[in-house]
Amino acid sequence: GEDVEQSLFLSVREGDSSVINCTYTDSSSTYLYWYKQEPGAGLQLLTYIFSNMDMKQDQRLTVLLNKKDKHLSLRIADTQTGDSAIYFCAESGGGTSYGKLTFGQGTILTVHP
Amino acid sequence: NAGVTQTPKFQVLKTGQSMTLQCAQDMNHEYMSWYRQDPGMGLRLIHYSVGAGITDQGEVPNGYNVSRSTTEDFPLRLLSAAPSQTSVYFCASSRGTVTDTQYFGPGTRLTVL
Numbered sequence: 001g002e003d004v005e006q007s008l009f010l011s012v013r014e015g016d017s018s019v020i021n022c023t024y025t026d027s028s029s030t031y032l033y034w035y036k037q038e039p040g041a042g043l044q045l046l047t048y049i050f051s052n053m054d055m056k057q058d059q060r061l062t063v064l065l066n067k068k069d070k071h072l073s074l075r076i077a078d079t080q081t082g083d084s085a086i087y088f089c090a091e092s093g094g095g096t097s098y099g100k101l102t103f104g105q106g107t108i109l110t111v112h113p
Numbered sequence: 114n115a116g117v118t119q120t121p122k123f124q125v126l127k128t129g130q131s132m133t134l135q136c137a138q139d140m141n142h143e144y145m146s147w148y149r150q151d152p153g154m155g156l157r158l159i160h161y162s163v164g165a166g167i168t169d170q171g172e173v174p175n176g177y178n179v180s181r182s183t184t185e186d187f188p189l190r191l192l193s194a195a196p197s198q199t200s201v202y203f204c205a206s207s208r209g210t211v212t213d214t215q216y217f218g219p220g221t222r223l224t225v226l
Contacts, residue, residue, distance in 0.1 A: 041219060042218055045215070102158075105153055105154060106155055
């Protein structure tokens with residue numbers, strides 16, 4: 001079955017860039033997502049990328065996709081303390097499986113002042 | 114719009130008890146799903162529905178039942194709770210198009226003693 005892997009922890013200093021990495025195994029993955037979860041809250045979609053794209057930029061967020069290596073990354077520029085949260089990578093296939101997300105374990109990002 | 118709402122926010126059950134977790138959305142979304150979140154394991158899909166009257170199993174369906182009698186509501190039933198079902202449960206909905214995104218509810222934290 002599909003598998004999505006992330007490193008569990010990342011600690012950065014305020015103002016630095018954060019890079020969160022994710023690998024996936026399903027070569028038919030069509031859509032890849034990054035979600036943010038703040039303490040005690042549900043998941044909030046940050047951004048997504050289609051598998052036919054290499055990069056997507058959205059304000060402070062940059063998503064890079066290496067489809068050959070099945071590697072996805074999320075870069076947060078000028079990281080702030082409010083960015084401290086758990087970040088989940090998720091993938092879904094196309095067609096009838098588009099809504100069935102497979103999540104990674106989540107990366108806990110801690111931003112130090 | 115209230116978005117996706119879940120009740121209750123917290124629940125404690127004894128082994129063998131039954132209960133229903135409620136989920137409702139007011140966005141006229143066709144697609145709804147239930148996930149459970151366990152530490153270090155990300156979110157795993159329990160059941161999903163692509164429209165009223167249509168449900169299907171996800172990755173971890175055992176011990177859970179669902180029904181979808183209306184577009185708005187998608188309750189999750191635990192018929193005989195077990196300690197292994199202690200988790201945080203999230204409901205999500207989307208319009209169901211391939212370019213759409215899923216919106217998550219705030220979650221229900223369930224403890225089974």
